[in-house]
Each structure stands twice: as C-alpha cells, then as structure tokens.
Amino acid sequence: MTFCIAAGLFLQVAVQTGTHILFGILGGILFEKAGNTNLGTEGMMLMGASIGYFTGITTGNPAAAVIAAGLAGAAGAFIYAFITVTLRGNQVVTGLVLTTFGTGISSYLGKTLTATPLPQAVTQPFTHCAVPLLSKIPVLGPMLFDQSPYIYFSVLLAVLLFCYYRFTRLGLNVRAIGENPAAADASGINVSLYKYVHVLGGGFVCGLGGAYLSLVFVPRWQENITAGAGWISVALVIFCTWNPLKAILAAWAFGALKGLMFKCQNLFIGAHAIALPPQLLDMIPYLATIIVLVVMGLRFKKENQGPAALGKSYFREER
Template sequence: MSETYLNFAFIITVLQAAIRMSTPLIWATMGGIFSEKAGVLSIGMEGILLVGAFGGFIGAFYTGNLLLGVLIAMLAGGITAAIYGYLTVKIGGSQAVVGTALVLFAAGITGFLYRAIFGVSSNLTNVGMFSDLKIPVLSRIPYIGSILFEQNVLVYLGFMVVLITWFTLYRTAWGLEIRSIGEHPEAADTVGLNVNLYRNICVLISGLLGGIGGAYLSLANANTFVEMMSAEKGYMAFAIIILGKYNPLGALLGCLLFGFADALQLRLQASGINIPFQFLLMLPYVLTLGVTASAGRAEKPAALARPYKKN
C-alpha cells in the first residue's frame, strides 16, 4: 500500500469521519434498542430515518432554524413510529410486514413531497448545516482532540444518549420493567404492568431518536435532502443491535465499526486508490457481516416480535 494511506494525517482524517459516519447509526440503534427490549422489532427504522431527514430539512427550510428542524424531524419520526406501533402493538399486525411497508411508504411519500414542493431539478435546494463545535481545552489534546472534540452538537448528544439509554435500561426500575415486558409479557401483566402501553411508549421513543438520526443526515452530514438518503442505515442499525447483543454499549462499538469502514472506503475512493469503487462500497457491509458472523449468537428478548393480547 502506498505511503499516502499510511501517513498520520490520513489516519486522523479517517477517524474524524468515522465518528461522523457512525452518528446517525448511534441515534437509530439507541431508538431501536428501546423498541426491541420491549419486544417490538425496529425493522421500520429505515423509514423513520428517511422521514426524519425530510422533516428536518423541511423544518429548517421554512423556519430558518436548525434546532427547529431537528424538533420537526423528531415529530415526523414520532408520528411514523406511532403509526407502526398502532398497526403492530394495538392491532397485532406482523411487525416484519408492517415495518417493511412503512419503509416503502416513507420512501414514496418523501420523494413525492420533495418533488411536489421543490419540483424536479438537478439543482438541490440547500439549507443551513450544523457546524463543528470545539470543546475548550479538550480539543487541544494531541491527536485525539481533533477526532473526538471537534464535532457538531448532534455527535456529542448521540454519545450522551448511549449512556442515558444504558443507564435507563439497566439501572432504573422503568428499564427493568421494559426488559421484563420484552422477556415475559404475561408475567409483567400479572404484576400490573400495561404491556402494550409500555411497548407503544418504547416504539415512540425509537421514532423520536430515529428522527434525530434522520435530521443528522440532512442537517449535519449534508445541507439538503436527497431521495433515499438514509441509504440502508436503518437496516444496518437493525443488524448492529443484534451485533451488540441488544446492549447499548455493544451497539455503540458496532456503530463505530461500521462508521470506520464507511469512512475508510470514502477516503480511499477520494485518494484515487487503484481498486474498483464497487469493491470499496462493499467494505462496510462485508466487514459488519464478518464481525456479526464471528460474534456468536445474541440472546434476543424472548417475546421479541410477538404481539401480546391480554386475556
């Protein structure tokens, strides 16, 4: 390999990008973990990311405020998740089928609305974009300072959400109740827990967090909306949850792994390396599949994807 790909500046650039590339996955996986710990598949996360990206873009475009754009993205993600929760938790529809249908609907409706509002043009409509926020003192730490502490606010919040998710699920009574519903809803019901209410709340949380992940795509990773810009990240988040064994900290490592692979393939393409770009595009998925296959079996919540009907 050429010295270009081994020099320190190249490595630092890849690691900086890896943090950014992993951020939408972090938001999506944390939301998905809440949902799946309660027994509801997060297979519709791809659609939630997409409507979040569109909602964030539209919100920022019409209000001129990025934070309002994020709030509107959360609203869009929450509404999408609420629909999913109603059809699966309340009515008892197949979570896999409804989730897949939701993704297809999100792809269609966001593309239709974008074209209806902005027309069909090769020129993309742009909005503002979250800028990097340097953390005083910490950003000056040699090497790691520029990697970890020169990111935008959604990156910092994403890492905080990982800790909040872990603490909530494993160190609070509410988290214990969520996990008990995902493992044995009948037993949870007998002690007075409203199983379907808990599940709907967790699905709603997944939509709110996934909506922020979508907003990151259109307001931090880019400054516009592009049809299908979620680019299978929702499906990857679904796989990362399994890779991380349904634990927020394990899922964080999976997100960073995928983010690193994605950043590496992009930087290698930009450097002009003599490898067909199609092979480089495969790198994140091949790496993630390889790690998932070698990680061993993950113990999923016992009642995952199983509707609950109170007797």
C-alpha cells in the same frame, strides 16, 4: 506527528460518518427491548430527514427542524405501534410497509427540496464545537472533542439509555416486558402503554438520525439520503447485543469502514496506481456487517441474546 494528525482526522470523519447509524441503533434498541421487531427504521429515518429539511428551509429554525424530524419518525412509529400492539398485526410485515411508506414520503417531498438550500441560520448551530484543551489531544482529541453538538448529543443519549435500562425501575419494567410480557402484566405493569411509549420513542430517535444526515452531515437534500443506513442499524442492534454503550463503538466502526472505503479508491503498488471499482468499495461496510453477524451467531452467549419475547405479539387473553 503527521501520522497523528492523519489518524485524528480519519477517526474524526469516522465518528461523523457513523452518527446517523448510532441514532438508528438506539432507536432499534428502544423497539426491541420492549419486545418489538421493527424493520421500518429506514423509513422513519427518511421521514425524519425529509420533514426536518422541509421544516428547516420553511422556518429557518434549527430547533424546530430537529423536533419536526423526531416527530415525523414518531408518527411513523405510531402507525407501526397501532397495527402491532393494538391490532396484533405481524411485526415484520408492518415494519417493511413502514419502510415503503417512509421512502414514498421522502421521495414526494424531495421533489421540492432538491433545489432549495438550507439557510445559514439552520446549519450554523450544528458546526464543529471544539472543547478547549481536550480537542488538542493527539488522535483522540479531534475524534471526541472537535465535533458538532449533534454528535455530542448522540453520545449523551446512548449513555442515558444505558443508565435507564440498567439502573431505573422503568427500565427494568421494559426489560421484563421484552422477556415475558404475560409475567410483567400479571405483576401490574401496563404492557401496551410501555410498548407504545418505547416504540414512539424509538421512532423519534430514528427521525433524529435522518435529520442528522440532511441538516448536519450533508447538509442538503439528496434522494435516498440514508442509502440503506436503516437496514444496517437493524443488523448492528444485534451486533452490539442490545447495549447502548456498545452501540457507540458499533456505529463508529461502521463509520470507519465507510471512511476506509474512500481511502482505498486509489491504491498504489510500487509506482502503479490501481483504481478499484466504486461498487466494490461500497460493498465493504455491508459485507463486514454480514460477516460480523455470522460470527456473532456462532458464538452467541446466553447473556448476550435478545429479549425472549422479541417479535411476538402479546395477547392478554392468552395469559
């Protein structure tokens, strides 16, 4: 019984630790399914975290804080879309610049946010909401049915995106653009419009991921609050093979590794305690990500590969 309680609590924390990664992965899928490689996920998450926190302490309205965070991420994505879609700029360089830009904005706002706590009116709606009966299921109950509404929303969003890409005409059009934008254009699909909508949507979702950290998970302002989560999200998009449902498992697995890192801070061998360096433990989730990507690269099946036109700017004149 004690083991079930401990396992349930560990998995519950793993889900909480991986939720912002899930938002980052879903945002990345929105980018890449439309054929755009965006390395600016970290910057958009930081923009969402800082703007969301600032709005929260200014208005005291949790909905306004979340929406503002999403719009901040979308604003960063609009800069990226204008340069890469309209001006046909280099996608990789633009994404890197966006990360630098978002980091600068969050650092600038952070100077005024550190000493100001969020009002309870903002944090209260995001506290745990246990589902009656289901939350009492051993192990899986606390993990799946005793979480913040923000976490429930992240799972719902992943399911909706899966259905969107798999079962709707619009989703099929996006997949066609990612594979062959010239053929999609020839069939009457507005390639630029689809790219803009999905890049902005991806930025909005990344902003929500940043807001989860500053409004729900921490919830207070910390410098560089994402701690590289945007880069991990970019890598895990490949790991989950651009599948929103697999993104849930990938994000939660990363959260479990982060939780395991805290569990391993003090190991006992017999009667002797061994304190592992925290820097070494910090490497575990990132090292695991690198190993997984290497293995995936060696065993990539054709059906699990990314969109064929990923990272390539589309020139209609060359059609």
